Structure formats: C-alpha cells, structure tokens
Amino acid sequence: MSRFRFELIAVDPQTGARTGRFHTPHGVVETPAFMPVGTLATVKGLTTEMVRQTGAQMVLANTYHLALRPGADVVEELGGLHKFMNWDGPILTDSGGFQVFSLTALRKIDDHHVVFKSHIDGSLLELTPEQAVRIQEQLGADVIMCLDECPPHDAPPERLRQAVDRTTAWAARCREAQQRSDQALFGIVQGATDPEMRARSAEGLLKLDFPGYAIGGLSVGEAPEEMYRTLDATTPLLPTEKPRYLMGVGKPIDLVEGVLRGVDLFDCVIPTRNGRNASAFTSQGQVKLRNQKHRTDPGPLDPECACPVCRQYSRAYLRHLFIAEEMLGPILLSWHNIAYYQQLMQNLRLAIREGRAAAFREGLLARWNESV
Ligand SMILES: [Zn+2]
Incomplete structure (x- = not known):
C-alpha cells in the first residue's frame, strides 16, 4: 500500500479538526475534502472539465449502479473507470451495499451474502463481500470500500449488534479477497447512533488494519444532533494517522460539523x-x-x-x-x-x-x- 500515504499538516487543538494530504496513485487530495458524486460515472450535468474547475480533487462513483449499467466487465474492458469517464484524478467507489439496502427489494441477507432484486429490471442478484471487492477491482478506483450492512437507524439493539458483527466479518473477507495492490480498501464503522456499538465496530475493524476508515450509517433519518453526537463518540476511536471518511454527508453545516470532529473526506x-x-x-x-x-x-x-x-x-x-x-x-x-x-x-x-x-x-x- 506504499502508493497511499496520509500526511497530517495541522490538527486544531481546540476541536480536533485536521488538515492533511492524502496521496493516491492518481494524485494528492488536500483534506478535509468533499467528493462530488458521479453515481453512473458522471457528476450529473457536468463534464469532468467543469468538475475540475470547481476545485474538486476526487470524485465518487457508485458500484451498484455501474455493475448494473454498463457492467463492471465493460468498464474494465474499456480501461477502467478513470479512462471510461475521462477523470484522471483520484476516484472512490462504494461497495454497492448501501444501494442494495436502500434501493432494492431485499430478498435475503445472511452471513454469506445478500440477495436482492435489481431496481432496473427486477432480476434476482447476489452480492458477497468477495464479489464487492472483485467488481471494484474491475472498476479500478483508487479507494474502494468493504461490503457492509447498513441497518435502519432505529433498528432494535439485537439487530444492530448482528449488523455490526456481520460488517466486521465481511470486512475480514474483503481484506482477504483483495488482489490489487494499487487500491486502498477502507473498512466501514457501523453501529447507528449507539456509542457502544460504534466502539464494538471500530474495535473489530482496527484489528484488520485498513489504510483508512469510513463512518457509515449516518444521515439516514436520525436528527442532526444525534449524528454529531455519534461522530463525537466515533472519530476518537479511529487511528490519527489514517484518513476518515464520513459517507453520504451532507449539507454545508454537516460538513463543517464533521470537519470539526476530525473527519477528512465527505461525499453527498x-x-x-x-x-x-x-x-x-x-x-x-x-x-x-x-x-x-x-x-x-x-x-x-x-x-x-x-x-x-x-x-x-x-x-x-x-x-x-x-x-x-x-x-x-x-x-x-x-x-x-x-x-x-x-x-x-x-x-x-x-x-x-x-x-x-x-x-x-x-x-x-x-x-x-x-x-x-
Ligand atoms: Zn458560484
């Protein structure tokens, strides 16, 4: 993972806000950074030249959508996501898990896999942690994500605990499945707004020593104060020397509050x-x-x-x-x-x-x- 380096430049002693540089195979990202979302390998309505002119350094693309259309094999055959979408800067792809849980009619989830219906043609599809990594290796982004289970924010404690433990087990399988050495695989801390579950999740993932950590399962319907409180409880659990990514957040105020709690990367x-x-x-x-x-x-x-x-x-x-x-x-x-x-x-x-x-x-x- 030598092509990735996270360099901290300054940490605000009063708040814990940090600024740094995240080095990737496709360039440096000054953090804290906001990644525009290019769901289908396009930031809707904008050419990559326009995206570049905004000062954006890194963009996000959605694995679920690209796996369905045009297909990860098509993107791979055309030279990978950077070439396909004409963006030569860093790219992050998510695992597809969030869309599977939020967009599709779920048929079955167990420790092995998740089975769901495509939101496009209703066909029955399967996603395993190994497949999530394989697809993201075909797409070829710089940062890729482990498959996680994102339970509803108001899931009962037993259900939440099961999702946290499954996310940890799947993270280990993703780590094991990774073959490319030029992509940084991030683990995702789950646990909704329960600080004990967040701690349990972080503890399990830290043992796997990922090059970066994401905080998932926020901004999914909970009150903003609950999100901020959860961040207060979560970011101190994560290693100082590695980048922290708050997934799917948010409004300008949420970005500011996240940065002041030590988050480095955002997308929304x-x-x-x-x-x-x-x-x-x-x-x-x-x-x-x-x-x-x-x-x-x-x-x-x-x-x-x-x-x-x-x-x-x-x-x-x-x-x-x-x-x-x-x-x-x-x-x-x-x-x-x-x-x-x-x-x-x-x-x-x-x-x-x-x-x-x-x-x-x-x-x-x-x-x-x-x-x-
Ligand atoms: Zn303007």
Whole structure:
C-alpha cells in the first residue's frame, strides 16, 4: 500500500479538526475534502472539465449502479473507470451495499451474502463481500470500500449488534479477497447512533488494519444532533494517522460539523440534487431561485463566489432558465453548488491551518442565520 500515504499538516487543538494530504496513485487530495458524486460515472450535468474547475480533487462513483449499467466487465474492458469517464484524478467507489439496502427489494441477507432484486429490471442478484471487492477491482478506483450492512437507524439493539458483527466479518473477507495492490480498501464503522456499538465496530475493524476508515450509517433519518453526537463518540476511536471518511454527508453545516470532529473526506448528492431543483448554497445561506424576488435581480447568485456561474450570469437569468425549464439551469446551478462546497472546504483547510476552525464555524452560522 506504499502508493497511499496520509500526511497530517495541522490538527486544531481546540476541536480536533485536521488538515492533511492524502496521496493516491492518481494524485494528492488536500483534506478535509468533499467528493462530488458521479453515481453512473458522471457528476450529473457536468463534464469532468467543469468538475475540475470547481476545485474538486476526487470524485465518487457508485458500484451498484455501474455493475448494473454498463457492467463492471465493460468498464474494465474499456480501461477502467478513470479512462471510461475521462477523470484522471483520484476516484472512490462504494461497495454497492448501501444501494442494495436502500434501493432494492431485499430478498435475503445472511452471513454469506445478500440477495436482492435489481431496481432496473427486477432480476434476482447476489452480492458477497468477495464479489464487492472483485467488481471494484474491475472498476479500478483508487479507494474502494468493504461490503457492509447498513441497518435502519432505529433498528432494535439485537439487530444492530448482528449488523455490526456481520460488517466486521465481511470486512475480514474483503481484506482477504483483495488482489490489487494499487487500491486502498477502507473498512466501514457501523453501529447507528449507539456509542457502544460504534466502539464494538471500530474495535473489530482496527484489528484488520485498513489504510483508512469510513463512518457509515449516518444521515439516514436520525436528527442532526444525534449524528454529531455519534461522530463525537466515533472519530476518537479511529487511528490519527489514517484518513476518515464520513459517507453520504451532507449539507454545508454537516460538513463543517464533521470537519470539526476530525473527519477528512465527505461525499453527498445534495449539491447536485439541489442544483437540479433550483436550490443554491451561497455564502448568505440557501437561495431558492424560483422565487419571484429574483426576477429582475442583475446581481450574481453569490457575490463572494469566484465560480464561472457567479462571474458570468445574473440571478435573474438563472431564475429565467428554471422557469423556462431550460437544461442549462440545472447544469449551471449544479456547477455553482459543487464550487461552493469546494470553496467551503478550502476555507476550512485554511482556518484549521491558522488555528481558527471554531471561530470559522461561528462566523458561518451567524451569516446563515442572519439571512434566513
Ligand atoms: Zn458560484
């Protein structure tokens, strides 16, 4: 695993927020970092050139979706995901487990495997930990994930414990199944919002000595405070010298709260999904572009944003695109939202280096609340 190195540059003594560099075979990721989600090997609506211009360094693709369409063998035959989607930077793929649990009609799960119905054609499919690794080796991302079981956030204690133990057992099988040495396989800590279960999960995974650890099973319906409390209990369990990835989170405030609790990597569909729905994240808080008050506004979407959208188009024009249902609207707003997330992470990295991470959060909250 010598092609992967996580270098810590600064840790904020007050909060535990960290900034560092994650070295991968396809380049360096400055952390904390936000990875735009390219579910089907495309960040919806954006070319890779546009994604690059936002400052994004690493992107995520979904194994479940790509395994169904176009198929991992097709991607492999075409030279792997980097070449297939024309992204030469680092890529992370998930294991497919989360989609199997959230998107499909589950037929059966036991210690051996999970059997589910495809959400596309209803065909019956199987996923084992070994297959999850094999598929991700075919796709060829830099960081790959163990197959885990993500139980509902309100699962009863016995069910939760079973999912945690199964996740640990599957992680050992994934570790064993891994053949490629140019991919970093991350373990996933589960345990919902129960600190004891999180500790049990982390303890089991740490014995397997993964090059990085993810925190799964959050932002799945629990209250934000519960998520923050769970992070408070979980990140201290993870090794300082390895990257920590909070899966599927979240809104800008969740990123800030996660970073202040020592998380290094994030991904979420929110900036692109909201962008497609005329909802923008800005330095002044959320902006709903369909609102009548933007109809003749010649000003930029966010006066503090340096992205091409804010430099070149007015709020009035962006609103017009959505009202007229032009496809450029969702494209431009997704572009800005991703750029906003990248600028937020860049500002956080700087604040951590300068020892003012907590003050940075207070400043953001004050401005967001002011504009509501
Ligand atoms: Zn912008």
